[in-house]
Amino acid sequence: MVDEDLRKILDSNPFDATGGYRSLTYEEVLQELVKHKELLRRKDIHIRELEDYIDNLLVRVMEETPSILRMPYEPSRKAGKFSNS
Template sequence: LVTLKRLSDQPKVVDDSGMKGPYSQLTREELISLILKQENQLSERDYKISELEQYIDNLLVRVIEEKPSILMSLTVPPGCSRHA
């Protein structure tokens, strides 16, 4: 009968034959930990981006309702330069 070990139970160093780089000497557990940390960071970043998009959407709706002329001032007639 063969028993299988979980990946996280194997403290082996990842085979680095021909591989050089900042992660080549990390153990499997260290690599998994690093991946989980990066996944959490990406989730947090995605959440922050979503919150900012919602804020911008709400702000734009308020501008459109209250003072849409602000948006008109952002358009520049042909031949005119905004930087002049």
């Protein structure tokens, strides 16, 4: 009886990350794992591309307009908008 109650609690817990996998077979869990690993690999590649882009952009700014980097950061500014001062 206690095991059944515990299983009901675990199955109904929205914070339990394993809840959606309990009814899957071993092969289905492996398929999900492979799918998530591929998704993670793609995201890692995308992050690397973005990091490279930012690095190259920063180098271009440092070469072309280094004075822009001397201005203090103002978090209230919106991207793409410059003040007239």
